[in-house]
Structure formats: structure tokens, C-alpha cells
Amino acid sequence: MKLIMAEVFNSWQGEGGSVEGSAFGRRQIFVRFAGCDLHCQWCDSREYIDASRVSRWRYEVEPFTGKFEYRPNPAELDDVVNAVLRLDTGDIHSISYTGGEPTLQVKPLRALMEKMKEFGFDNFLETHGGLPELVKEVAHLTDYASVDIKDETAKATEDWKSLVLREVESIRILKETGAKTYAKLVVTKDTKIENVRWYAELMKDLAPLVIQPREPIDITQARLMELYREAAKIMGRKNVGLSFQVHKYLNVL
Numbered sequence: 001m002k003l004i005m006a007e008v009f010n011s012w013q014g015e016g017g018s019v020e021g022s023a024f025g026r027r028q029i030f031v032r033f034a035g036c037d038l039h040c041q042w043c044d045s046r047e048y049i050d051a052s053r054v055s056r057w058r059y060e061v062e063p064f065t066g067k068f069e070y071r072p073n074p075a076e077l078d079d080v081v082n083a084v085l086r087l088d089t090g091d092i093h094s095i096s097y098t099g100g101e102p103t104l105q106v107k108p109l110r111a112l113m114e115k116m117k118e119f120g121f122d123n124f125l126e127t128h129g130g131l132p133e134l135v136k137e138v139a140h141l142t143d144y145a146s147v148d149i150k151d152e153t154a155k156a157t158e159d160w161k162s163l164v165l166r167e168v169e170s171i172r173i174l175k176e177t178g179a180k181t182y183a184k185l186v187v188t189k190d191t192k193i194e195n196v197r198w199y200a201e202l203m204k205d206l207a208p209l210v211i212q213p214r215e216p217i218d219i220t221q222a223r224l225m226e227l228y229r230e231a232a233k234i235m236g237r238k239n240v241g242l243s244f245q246v247h248k249y250l251n252v253l
């Protein structure tokens with residue numbers, strides 16, 4: 001089986017904060033898929049959005065060194081499996097599937113998740129959640145899920161509101177299937193408080209929400225706390241947290 005891959009590396013999970021379902025600070029092997037159907041204007045993985053332009057993928061040769069070797073795309077599933085296995089440092093919390101958007105290649109994603117389960121790893125899915133019918137196909141293999149709620153300011157797609165509703169549907173599916181799941185909302189200085197209230201109403205009684213400032217950060221700390229408080233008022237004080245992209249501050253992958 002073939003897939004369009006971007007990179008495989010060993011690092012610690014830099015996002016998610018302290019809510020249930022988060023793996024923040026846990027060591028993971030990251031598997032980044034090429035290709036995405038959205039276009040968040042602040043995406044930090046932009047070079048991987050157009051899969052047709054990702055002619056090769058790279059895998060770390062020694063764990064946590066940032067030293068890579070390259071292979072052409074499409075990748076063979078077995079080569080990806082081997083790239084993951086050689087990065088097993090014995091302290092791996094879970095395998096993170098990210099991108100790009102991993103669910104777009106749901107068949108190889110599912111096959112890879114099955115393989116990793118056979119090897120005894122837990123699976124951590126990082127997804128925009130906009131395609132619940134695809135999320136459904138891997139939910140039973142997912143132990144942890146981080147599902148983005150795309151704020152209007154991301155300008156991810158034309159029909160932003162229906163994207164949000166599909167993301168919430170993905171969260172519902174993952175929760176019902178037993179995955180530890182949280183939602184991640186990336187905010188900017190222009191994020192509207194009434195939108196945050198709407199996301200909080202949708203998420204209430206469903207899963208916790210972390211609020212993550214877009215990097216580079218433009219939102220003030222006072223405004224961040226205002227958004228936090230509005231979400232907590234609706235969802236409950238235990239169900240909201242902050243998340244930062246800590247790996248970027250510490251200069252790791």
C-alpha cells in the first residue's frame with residue numbers, strides 16, 4: 001500500500017496543555033502526512049498542504065537528532081512502518097498522526113494504525129476533524145485525539161460554520177468510540193468573543209477545549225484570558241485550558 005508522506009521524527013508532544021486527552025510533554029513518534037483540503041492562513045506546515053508538490057518524504061535516522069534521510073513519494077507503507085520502528089526509544093507514549101491532514105489518506109492511515117497497535121503502541125490522531133465520515137473509519141483505532149475547531153479568523157474554507165459543525169461531529173464520533181479526545185481552538189487577536197461562545201456551546205458536555213494562540217502570537221494575554229473565561233463560563237471551569245506550541249520555543253521538531 002502506498003501513501004504520500006511528509007516526515008517521520010521522534011520528539012515530545014508540544015501542544016495540548018493539561019486537559020484530558022492531551023499528550024503534552026509525552027514522547028511520541030510523529031508521522032506527518034502530506035496533503036490538506038483546508039488552507040488555514042497561519043498554517044505552520046504549509047509546505048505540505050499541496051501533496052502533489054511533496055515529491056519526497058524524510059525520516060529521522062537517529063531519534064531526536066533532527067538528522068534525516070529522504071525517500072521519494074509515494075511511500076511504501078512498510079517503509080513508513082520501518083521508519084517508525086527505528087525511532088522507538090522505548091519510552092514512546094503514542095504515535096502521533098498529523099499533517100497535512102492524515103484522514104484524507106484514510107486507507108493507509110488505518111493500515112498504519114492497525115500495524116502500530118499490533119506492535120503495542122497507542123495511536124494519537126491530530127486532525128482538523130472536517131471529514132467525520134473518514135474519522136469514523138479510524139475512530140476504533142484511535143486512543144487519543146486532538147481535533148481542531150477552526151476559528152473564523154483561520155479562513156480555512158469558504159463555509160466556516162459548517163466546517164465547525166463537522167468538526168464537532170468528529171469529536172462526538174471519537175468520544176462515542178472511546179477515544180480520549182479534546183478540541184483545540186487556535187485564536188488570534190481578531191477572534192470574536194461571540195464565536196468563542198458558539199464553540200463553547202457546541203462543546204459543552206462533549207469534550208474539553210484548549211485555547212492555543214496562533215504563532216507568532218499577536219493576541220494579548222488579557223484578551224486570551226477573556227476568551228478563556230467566556231468558554232469556561234459556558235463549558236465549566238474544569239473543561240477549558242490553554243495550550244502553547246512549546247516545541248517552537250525550545251527549538252525541537
Ligand SMILES: C[S@@+](CC[C@H](N)C(=O)[O-])C[C@H]1O[C@@H](n2cnc3c(N)ncnc32)[C@H](O)[C@@H]1O
Nearest residue numbers: 042043044045099100101126127128148214215
Ligand atoms: C499542522 S496541523 C495538522 C493537523 C490538522 N490538519 C489540523 O489542522 O488539526 C497540527 C496542529 O498545529 C496547529 N497549528 C498550525 N499552525 C499553527 C500556528 N501558526 N499557530 C498555532 N497553532 C498552529 C494546528 O491548529 C493543529 O492543531
Ligand SMILES: Nc1nc2[nH]cc(C(=O)O)c2c(=O)[nH]1
Nearest residue numbers: 011012013014015098247253
Ligand atoms: N513537538 C511537536 N509537537 C507537535 N504537536 C502537534 C504538532 C503538529 O505539527 O501536528 C507537533 C509538532 O510538529 N511537533
Ligand code: SF4
Nearest residue numbers: 036038040043100128
Ligand atoms: S487544516 Fe491543519 S494542515 Fe491543513 S491548513 Fe489547517 S493547520 Fe494546516
Ligand SMILES: [Mg+2]
Nearest residue numbers: 044045098245
Ligand atoms: Mg506543528
